[in-house]
Structures are given as structure tokens and as C-alpha cells.
Amino acid sequence: MNKISLIDPKNEYNDWFNSPFYHKLYNNRDYSEAKKFISKLLNYLSLKKNSTILDAACGKGRHSIQLEKLGYNVTGIDLSENSINEAKKSENRNLKFLIHDISKPLNIKHDAVFNLFTSFGYSESKEKDVQILNSIKQNLKKNGTGVIDFFNIINIKKNLVPNDTVTKEGIEFKISRKIEDNMVVKNISFIDKDILYSFKEKVNALTLKDFKDYFNKTNLDLIKVFGDYNLKNYDPNLSERLIMIFKNK
Ligand SMILES: C[S@@+](CC[C@H](N)C(=O)[O-])C[C@H]1O[C@@H](n2cnc3c(N)ncnc32)[C@H](O)[C@@H]1O
Known part of the structure; x- marks a missing residue:
């Protein structure tokens, strides 16, 4: 299986928002x-x-x-x-x-x-x-x-679900969430057409x-x-x- 990791630490604006998967999720x-x-x-x-x-x-x-x-x-x-x-x-x-x-x-x-x-x-x-x-x-x-x-952020911290799986339009999105370095960090990974994708969303807390x-x-x-x-x-x-x-x- 091909693996694609779409996280570029140098690029503050990440491709997650530009991907069709963001809109599916x-x-x-x-x-x-x-x-x-x-x-x-x-x-x-x-x-x-x-x-x-x-x-x-x-x-x-x-x-x-x-x-x-x-x-x-x-x-x-x-x-x-x-x-x-x-x-x-x-x-x-x-x-x-x-x-x-x-x-x-x-x-x-x-x-x-x-x-x-x-x-x-x-x-x-x-x-x-x-x-x-x-x-x-x-x-x-x-x-x-x-x-x-x-x-x-107070509500987010209180109700943070560390891991869950959401199925949308036939894709099983595995989502993990944590607070790290005063940022809300979400990892989203899933397989589509035999390719494993991994995206990261980071927002200041x-x-x-x-x-x-x-x-x-x-x-x-x-x-x-x-x-x-x-x-x-x-x-x-x-x-x-x-x-x-x-x-x-
Ligand atoms: C969570 S989405 C919300 C989009 C829209 N406001 C909505 O409610 O559907 C966040 C948006 O911020 C955009 N974004 C993030 N950083 C940006 C920047 N520096 N300049 C322009 N757009 C940016 C992303 O491309 C994405 O579309």
C-alpha cells in the first residue's frame, strides 16, 4: 500500500483544507x-x-x-x-x-x-x-x-475525545486529538483507494x-x-x- 503523509512542518498552511477529504469529513x-x-x-x-x-x-x-x-x-x-x-x-x-x-x-x-x-x-x-x-x-x-x-478552548479541553473513528462517504477517518504546546492538535488518517493518508490540523489553544x-x-x-x-x-x-x-x- 502507498503511504502519503501530507504534513509539511515548514509550511504553516497545510494542504488538509485544500483536499477533498476535508470537505468529506x-x-x-x-x-x-x-x-x-x-x-x-x-x-x-x-x-x-x-x-x-x-x-x-x-x-x-x-x-x-x-x-x-x-x-x-x-x-x-x-x-x-x-x-x-x-x-x-x-x-x-x-x-x-x-x-x-x-x-x-x-x-x-x-x-x-x-x-x-x-x-x-x-x-x-x-x-x-x-x-x-x-x-x-x-x-x-x-x-x-x-x-x-x-x-x-475551555469546552474543548473538558470534552476532548482522544480517539475516534468517523465514517463519511465510505471513508473511515481515524481521528486522534490532543493538546500539545498550547495547540489543539488533530491527526486524521484514513485509506482511500489503497493509499494511506495522514493529515494534521493544529490550532492555537x-x-x-x-x-x-x-x-x-x-x-x-x-x-x-x-x-x-x-x-x-x-x-x-x-x-x-x-x-x-x-x-x-
Ligand atoms: C475550518 S475552515 C472554515 C472555512 C469556512 N469559514 C467555513 O466555515 O466553511 C478554515 C479555513 O481557513 C483557511 N485558511 C487558513 N489559513 C488561512 C490563511 N492564512 N489565509 C486564508 N485562508 C486561510 C483554510 O483554507 C480553510 O478554508
Whole structure:
């Protein structure tokens, strides 16, 4: 059997997100989940119709597509070429996608910048995290609104399942999880067509306190924290998500 290991320690952005297997494993994180969340979020934010929104690390564009349907002018960016090619099938006058690194500003100011479903914290240094937040800020108009939707690390640590197996679309994914060097590390291995694949996903184990420190460093104002996609208030011990709403001063 051939063995393929798709982990390049030198490359911070790993190919996992660009592989079709990522989308097979997470096929439940779909458009209906995005639709419900986006409608609640936009109801709360009350952005004017035609506002410009940047979906930073948009994946295949499930949130961008919903945002455009609600009447916003949306640009989605992501480093995954395959995801952007898929997203581009939905492009129209008010919905555009491009391959772009979120750590580099686009030099276009938006009314809002969203970073959704744990699309932050993949770099192995806090300086790079701050650089990404700075780039988000550069993409925001004065008084523009930012949203970062991250996991709640307290909940992750409490409920960490070290090993499990998930079968999706005929592939048995063996997943192991651990916290190492203050990162949540997930190893995903599986066999497809006689090839053994092994991917690694590493995300910084960031707390609300870490984000508050980042917001201070980048001169952004944290104004509200929600704890799930129904926009319940954040409870450190119970919430699944850490959804932070902030403003560019
Ligand atoms: C967990 S996925 C979420 C994607 C999308 N927001 C969603 O909800 O479907 C994280 C995404 O972050 C993207 N990503 C990670 N680092 C990036 C970077 N530096 N620049 C652009 N995209 C990045 C990955 O390619 C991946 O699509």
C-alpha cells in the first residue's frame, strides 16, 4: 500500500483544507448551518443593505453565499485553491471570491470583516496571529464591524475525545486529538483507494483572554461575546463557541 503523509512542518498552511477529504469529513458543516447562523448574526448586527463584507477564510463560501442572498456586497478570500474554485461557481455581481492569504491586507476597506468557524490561530506564533488581526483591521472602515467565531478552548479541553473513528462517504477517518504546546492538535488518517493518508490540523489553544490581548495590541474594541450559533451569551464553562464582535476605532 502507498503511504502519503501530507504534513509539511515548514509550511504553516497545510494542504488538509485544500483536499477533498476535508470537505468529506466535515460535510455536516453545511449551508443550512451557515444560513441559520448568518441570519441571526446579521439580525443582531443590523448592517445596512449593500454594506460591503469580507469573509476572511471563506472556505467554499457557505457564509458568503448566504450574506449575498441577504443583500450584502460580499468578497470571500481563502488560501485553498480548490475551495475558491468551488466557491466561484456561485459568483455574481455582488459576490466575488479570490485566493488570498488573510494575513495580507487587501487594501480595500469593508463595512464588516468576518472570520468564521475556527479560521484563525493556524500559525504557530502569537505574532502571526496579531498580524492576521492587523490585516483584518486594515480591511475594515473606521467604525467597521469585525466578527471572529472560534472554538471555546475551555469546552474543548473538558470534552476532548482522544480517539475516534468517523465514517463519511465510505471513508473511515481515524481521528486522534490532543493538546500539545498550547495547540489543539488533530491527526486524521484514513485509506482511500489503497493509499494511506495522514493529515494534521493544529490550532492555537486561544482563550478569550488571549483574544482580548490581541484586540488591545491592534487597537480594536471588543463589544460583545456570544457562546453559540443561536447567539446565547458566552459562558466559559458551557459554551461551544467563542464568537467575538468588535469594532475598528
Ligand atoms: C475550518 S475552515 C472554515 C472555512 C469556512 N469559514 C467555513 O466555515 O466553511 C478554515 C479555513 O481557513 C483557511 N485558511 C487558513 N489559513 C488561512 C490563511 N492564512 N489565509 C486564508 N485562508 C486561510 C483554510 O483554507 C480553510 O478554508
